[in-house]
Amino acid sequence: MKKYILLKSSLYKQISRFSVAGLSAVAVDFLSYYLLINYLSYDISKTLSFVIGAVVAYVINKFWTFEKNNLSFKELVKFALLYTFSLIVNVYMNKLFLDITNNTIIIAFFVATGSSALINFIGQKWWVFKK
DSSP: OHHHHHHHHHHHHHHHHHHHHHHHHHHHHHHHHHHHTTTSOHHHHHHHHHHHHHHHHHHHIIIIISOOOSOOHHHHHHHHHHHHHHHHHHHHHHHHHHHHTTSOHHHHHHHHHHHHHHHHHHHIIIIISOO
C-alpha cells in the first residue's frame, strides 16, 4: 500500500511539474509561432516554433520534472525521436484544425498542442526519462 501511495504521489508531482514545464514551453511555442506567421507559412512557422518550445521542454523536464541531472546522449536521442514524432502529429493537427475552423489559429494551435502534450508526457515518463 505504501508503494502505491508513493507511486501515486510521485506521479502527481511529475504531472504537476510537467504541466508547469508544458505551459512554459507552450508559451514560448505560441509566441514564436505568432511572430513567425507574419513572415513564413503556417507549416514552417509551426515547425520552428515547436522546435523552440521543445528545447525549453527538454531542459525543464529533464532537470526539474523527472529530476535527471546526469548528461545522457541516449536520453537526448530518445527525446529527439519522441519530439520528431510529436512534431509530425502537432503540425498535422494544426493544419487539420486550420482547415476545419476556417483558419482559426488559436483553436488549431491548442488542439495541436494538446495532442502532442499527451504523447510527450507518456513518452518522457515511460521511455525517455524512465528510472
